[in-house]
Amino acid sequence: xxxxxxxxxxxxxxxxxxxxxxxxxxxxxxxxxxxxxxxxxxxxxxxxxxxxxxxxxxxxxxxxxxxxxxxxxxxxxxxxxxxxxxxxxxxxxxxxxxxxxxxxxxxxxxxxxxxxxxxxxxxxxxxxxxxxxxxxxxxxxxxxxxxxxxxxxxxxxxxxxxxxxxxxxxxxxxxxxxxxxxxxxxxxxxxxxxxxxxxxxxxxxxxxxxxxxxxxxxxxxxxxxxxxxxxxxxxxxxxxxxxxxxxxxxxxxxxxxxxxxxxxxxxxxxxxxxxxxxxxxxxxxxxxxxxxxxxxxxxxxxxxxxxxxxxxxx
Amino acid sequence: xxxxxxxxxxxxxxxxxxxxxxxxxxxxxxxxxxxxxxxxxxxxxxxxxxxxxxxxxxxxxxxxxxxxxxxxxxxxxxxxxxxxxxxxxxxxxxxxxxxxxxxxxxxxxxxxxxxxxxxxxxxxxxxxxxxxxxxxxxxxxxxxxxxxxxxxxxxxxxxxxxxxxxxxxxxxxxxxxxxxxxxxxxxxxxxxxxxxxxxxxxxxxxxxxxxxxxxxxxxxxxxxxxxxxxxxxxxxxxxxxxxxxxxxxxxxxxxxxxxxxxxxxxxxxxxxxxxxxxxxxxxxxxxxxxxxxxxxxxxxxxxxxxxxxxxxxxxxxxxxxxxxxxxxxxxxxxxxxxxxxxxxxxxxxxxxxxxxxxxxxxxxxxxxxxxxxxxxxxxxxxxxxxxxxxxxxxxxxxxxxxxxxxxxxxxxxxxxxxxxxxxxxxxxxxxxxxxxxxxxxxxxxxxxxxxxxxxxxxxxxxxxxxxxxxxxxxxxxxxxxxxxxxxxxxxxxxxxxxxxxxxxxxxxxxxxxx
Numbered sequence: 033x034x035x036x037x038x039x040x041x042x043x044x045x046x047x048x049x050x051x052x053x054x055x056x057x058x059x060x061x062x063x064x065x066x067x068x069x070x071x072x073x074x075x076x077x078x079x080x081x082x083x084x085x086x087x088x089x090x091x092x093x094x095x096x097x098x099x100x101x102x103x104x105x106x107x108x109x110x111x112x113x114x115x116x117x118x119x120x121x122x123x124x125x126x127x128x129x130x131x132x133x134x135x136x137x138x139x140x141x142x143x144x145x146x147x148x149x150x151x152x153x154x155x156x157x158x159x160x161x162x163x164x165x166x167x168x169x170x171x172x173x174x175x176x177x178x179x180x181x182x183x184x185x186x187x188x189x190x191x192x193x194x195x196x197x198x199x200x201x202x203x204x205x206x207x208x209x210x211x212x213x214x215x216x217x218x219x220x221x222x223x224x225x226x227x228x229x230x231x232x233x234x235x236x237x238x239x240x241x242x243x244x245x246x247x248x249x250x251x252x253x254x255x256x257x258x259x260x261x262x263x264x265x266x267x268x269x270x271x272x273x274x275x276x277x278x279x280x281x282x283x284x285x286x287x288x289x290x291x292x293x294x295x296x297x298x299x300x301x302x303x304x305x306x307x308x309x310x311x312x313x314x315x316x317x318x319x320x321x322x323x324x325x326x327x328x329x330x331x332x333x334x335x336x337x338x339x340x341x342x343x344x345x346x
Numbered sequence: 347x348x349x350x351x352x353x354x355x356x357x358x359x360x361x362x363x364x365x366x367x368x369x370x371x372x373x374x375x376x377x378x379x380x381x382x383x384x385x386x387x388x389x390x391x392x393x394x395x396x397x398x399x400x401x402x403x404x405x406x407x408x409x410x411x412x413x414x415x416x417x418x419x420x421x422x423x424x425x426x427x428x429x430x431x432x433x434x435x436x437x438x439x440x441x442x443x444x445x446x447x448x449x450x451x452x453x454x455x456x457x458x459x460x461x462x463x464x465x466x467x468x469x470x471x472x473x474x475x476x477x478x479x480x481x482x483x484x485x486x487x488x489x490x491x492x493x494x495x496x497x498x499x500x501x502x503x504x505x506x507x508x509x510x511x512x513x514x515x516x517x518x519x520x521x522x523x524x525x526x527x528x529x530x531x532x533x534x535x536x537x538x539x540x541x542x543x544x545x546x547x548x549x550x551x552x553x554x555x556x557x558x559x560x561x562x563x564x565x566x567x568x569x570x571x572x573x574x575x576x577x578x579x580x581x582x583x584x585x586x587x588x589x590x591x592x593x594x595x596x597x598x599x600x601x602x603x604x605x606x607x608x609x610x611x612x613x614x615x616x617x618x619x620x621x622x623x624x625x626x627x628x629x630x631x632x633x634x635x636x637x638x639x640x641x642x643x644x645x646x647x648x649x650x651x652x653x654x655x656x657x658x659x660x661x662x663x664x665x666x667x668x669x670x671x672x673x674x675x676x677x678x679x680x681x682x683x684x685x686x687x688x689x690x691x692x693x694x695x696x697x698x699x700x701x702x703x704x705x706x707x708x709x710x711x712x713x714x715x716x717x718x719x720x721x722x723x724x725x726x727x728x729x730x731x732x733x734x735x736x737x738x739x740x741x742x743x744x745x746x747x748x749x750x751x752x753x754x755x756x757x758x759x760x761x762x763x764x765x766x767x768x769x770x771x772x773x774x775x776x777x778x779x780x781x782x783x784x785x786x787x788x789x790x791x792x793x794x795x796x797x798x799x800x801x802x803x804x805x806x807x808x809x810x811x812x813x814x815x816x817x818x819x820x821x822x823x824x825x826x827x828x829x830x831x832x833x834x835x836x837x838x839x840x841x842x843x844x845x846x847x848x849x850x851x852x853x854x855x856x857x858x859x860x
Contacts, residue, residue: 064744068751071463072387073763073774074506077782079466080751115378115385117540126541181584189592196592197585198578199542291582296541304375304581309744 037330044326051322052104052315056097059306059314065089066113066309087113089311100315109319110312114305119316123298127283127320130290130297132202133213134282137220142275145225149232149271153240154259164229171226180219180292187215197294216293220286224278231274236267268339276332283328284321367573368545369841369858371851372580372589372598374715377544380535381524383455383463383508388763391505392850393544393577395564397438398511398529401429401448401487403503403564404848408622408674408766410499411565413555414443414512414530424494424803431485434553437514438534445481451512452479452489464507473800474498496803500767503564505850532570532854544577561855563847571843571857583714590614590836596858597837597845601714602660608836615837618662621848622671622764623831624771625658625717627708627725628786631824632779633756635706640699642823645706645725645757646685647692648732654724655829658717663829668816669775670768671830675805680813685820692732703735710759711743721828722759753783761831764848768812769799775825787824 067083068075075083084090088099103110109119145168152164188196194214202209239245240263248258287299298317305313373392379385382394403413412418415429435443455462456469456476468476475492482488491498502510514528526535532554533546548570557567578595580586587604589595591613600608608616627645629636636642651665667684670677706729710722719740726736741749749755765771775786776796795815802808833846843856 062745063748064742065748065751068747069744070385072506073747074463076466077751077784115376115540122540181588184585184588189588192592196594197580197589198594292585294542294578294580294582294585296539296579300581301541307742307744 033334037334040330040333041326044330047326048319048322052101052319053097055315055318056100057093059309059311060093062309064309066311069309070113100312104319109316112305112313113310114308114313119312122301122313123316123320126296126298126301127324129199129201129295130283130286130299133216133220133289133295133297134279134286136213137217138224138275138279138282140217141221141224141228141278142271144221145228146232146268146271148225149229149234150236150259150264150267152229152233153236153267154255156237156240161233165233168226168229168233171222172230173226174223176219176223176286177288177292179222180215180289183215183219184292199293199295212293212295216286216289216295219289219293220282224282227278228271228274232267232271235270236263239263239267242266265339269336272332272336272339276329279332280325280328283324284317367858367860368576369572369574369596369845369853369856370576370578370594371845371853372586372595373544373577373851374579374581374599376541376579377538377577379524380527380538381508382511382513382527382529383506384461384524386463386506386508388505388849389577391508393546394508394511394527395505395531395850396533396546396575396853397527397531397535398509398513399531399564400502400510400512401431402499403509404500404766405563405565406673406847407563408671408676410503411555411562413565414448416556418499420803425491427489427491427498428482429487429489431487432553432555433485435530436551436553437516437530438528438549439514439516440551441514441516443512443530444484445487446484447515448487448512449479449481450515451510452476454518455510462507464501464504464510467501467507474501494801494803496808497767497769497800500770504765504770505848509564532568533575536574541579543579546575546577548573561844561847561852568854570854572853575851575853577851587836590838593838593840595838596841597835597851597856599715599846600834600836602662602717602834604836605660605662605834613839615839615841617833617835617837617844617846619833619835619844619846620664620673621831621833622673622766622771623849624669624671624762625663625721625828625831626760626762627721627826627828628750628755628758628760628775629823629825630753630755630757631787631822632753635701635704636756638699638701639822640695641701642826643685644692644695644699644701644732645729645734646823646826647688647695648729648734649725649826650687650728651684651828652687654721654728657724658721659829659832660834662832662834663717666829667820667827669771669819669827670812670816671764671766671771673830674766674768676768676809676812678809678813681816683816683820685823689732696733701734703733705735705737706756707737707739708757708759709739709741709746709749709755711741711746713743715834716761716831717828718759718761725759751784753779764831766848769796769808772796772799772815787819787822789818789822789824792818792822792824 067080148164152161155161187194195212199212200209248262287303290297290300302317373389375389378387378390382398399413401415402410405411416432418429420427454460467473474495477492478490480488511529517528519525532552534549536545536547538544554568555565559567561567583601586598608614655663655665666672668681670681708722710719712719722738729736762774776792777785779785779788795811799811835846840859845856
């Protein structure tokens with residue numbers, strides 16, 4: 033097992049290195065000088081040049097990369113160009129905010145969507161199936177920013193049940209913080225449940241057509257035993273993989289949700305940094321997102337044998 | 347479920363009660379730093395404005411008036427400024443303001459290590475090079491300049507300079523690092539939750555400078571009428587709208603397309619305030635096509651400026667073809683002159699200049715709070731009627747800045763933040779383009795006039811300079827000035843007072859009814 037984990041981590045290294053180089057180069061190819069943006073419209077060329085030197089932006093790009101990569105290997109992700117904050121603590125603190133929302137949302141979406149998908153497959157072509165598939169298709173077709181705004185206007189503005197904006201960390205005030213998380217989580221749950229329902233349905237349908245299910249039914253097992261004890265375990269694999277992919281994607285990519293609901297998460301930090309051309313923060317965020325993606329999928333792979341004993345983590 | 351929701355509502359209500367007497371305002375981005383005039387942008391200036399004060403400040407008309415100073419005098423040779431300090435001023439830590447504090451601040455600002463944004467203006471060779479700051483007595487400070495400067499006081503008052511705010515030496519930690527701003531303003535530093543909000547508390551011992559009971563720019567009556575100010579970081583316009591409609595926000599800048607909705611709403615009010623910023627078409631006078639003044643004049647004459655401004659500003663702006671703001675004391679009859687809207691004359695200018703339909707590209711951005719894109723679209727349609735082959739290139743703001751800095755553009759639909767002294771506004775556009783490619787106009791006469799405006803202190807003589815400059819501008823048309831910027835803000839009906847001035851939130855003399 034340990035060997036498997038190590039080998040997976042080693043295999044991830046080239047991916048992370050490639051991501052780092054690509055991000056480092058791409059962000060510098062985008063027009064827009066961080067020094068000029070930082071100093072504002074009254075700065076003179078000499079001041080901008082001095083700032084570029086101070087930030088190390090006047091060095092050749094490969095040299096800049098080697099300096100940055102060397103520092104990262106020592107745990108130093110650099111300082112934000114915009115506000116001089118250390119990048120690593122900044123990224124970690126923002127990641128924790130996003131993670132709170134994403135983990136809860138994916139958990140809830142899975143708890144709703146997986147049984148719904150299995151039931152839809154079990155009742156294939158029935159009204160239940162049609163309703164579930166139709167609902168799932170509508171849900172995953174709605175853009176999250178629009179859905180978020182609708183929920184915000186309805187529950188926040190019209191009914192006044194939930195806060196319209198602001199954020200309180202649940203680590204500081206659990207009950208108060210939860211209120212601020214309801215709408216963003218609800219938005220994600222609704223969207224992601226649509227994706228997962230379809231996946232759970234498709235993979236269950238495939239399994240239900242296999243001979244061993246017919247055999248189980250022929251043995252006289254009840255439908256619920258056939259479905260949950262025999263079909264579900266084999267059908268859950270692809271859905272589990274999809275949950276891992278969704279989790280990985282969302283951990284670095286809920287900028288729109290965070291912007292609509294004024295959540296100070298990693299996605300918003302990344303978008304703000306891109307607009308400000310805050311290179312160290314952009315690089316730090318993307319490196320962190322890549323790492324979390326790799327780790328989430330590693331954990332998903334490690335947990336696979338729990339659902340499907342045919343898969344061995346080695 | 348119902349119980350859970352009800353308890354949620356109760357909790358929310360309790361949270362709101364706790365902050366009921368604060369005024370809550372939205373900022374589109376987070377503070378850069380709390381160190382006045384060091385690492386800043388417009389939003390940072392808005393926050394700092396409430397905490398610190400300089401010796402002098404701008405009034406509504408763009409004139410510089412005493413603020414922490416009770417009065418100031420200039421020596422006959424224009425080299426020595428003597429500031430008599432007010433004796434009723436206290437820092438937020440309770441200590442009284444003294445001349446030594448002023449000297450300490452200026453010494454700190456002039457140290458390169460402080461990284462003051464305005465150091466270049468006050469250091470050797472700058473527009474107002476300071477050679478010495480001395481405390482004559484506990485209530486008198488003398489500042490000496492290397493050469494006379496008409497913009498010394500104006501530069502001191504600029505937001506970009508952190509208002510040259512006088513802070514307590516206790517603002518700096520023992521190791522010399524900046525801790526927090528302990529100023530003399532109507533609000534004091536409270537809490538900064540990065541990415542979430544900045545909270546300022548009312549300074550109960552605040553005393554306004556001499557005034558007539560009304561707020562007046564950075565001077566006038568400055569009473570803090572609320573318990574505190576909460577600046578919430580909200581980048582999304584739709585969320586701001588929902589925040590104002592729900593009453594969570596008391597006031598915020600809104601997207602101009604919401605004007606009709608806010609005007610008619612029973613819950614909200616619309617606040618429209620003109621400022622000294624400029625919306626213009628910034629022209630590259632070294633471009634092959636646009637180097638001909640005839641083409642530039644034709645572009646200006648092809649514009650029905652009143653129509654364009656009405657459309658681009660959603661009816662809030664008023665056409666102004668001058669670099670001088672309409673609210674400036676220097677906005678004379680001469681400044682009101684502009685080239686006429688005359689398509690035939692424009693066509694003739696183009697024919698005389700030998701224009702043969704060469705493409706002209708206007709760079710625009712789609713930021714919601716500036717009219718860059720709508721102004722470009724309107725201008726494109728109008729200029730095409732005169733035979734100009736105009737295209738629009740939409741870029742993000744950072745790329746637009748890059749293009750202007752490098753001089754790689756033909757026309758940019760640009761907004762320029764307020765500068766209350768016309769000479770300081772000129773400096774954004776005029777100068778040697780070989781040394782600074784971002785400048786618009788390098789006409790020797792224009793440069794000479796700008797330099798004269800930097801030195802000449804007599805208002806009447808300055809007016810003559812500004813008028814001569816405007817006449818030259820109409821002849822050369824290095825850029826097409828459209829209208830003065832307009833702040834479009836929304837607020838709840840409960841908010842009383844004027845919460846915005848010169849694009850900055852200004853929350854003294856503002857209250858929120860219970």
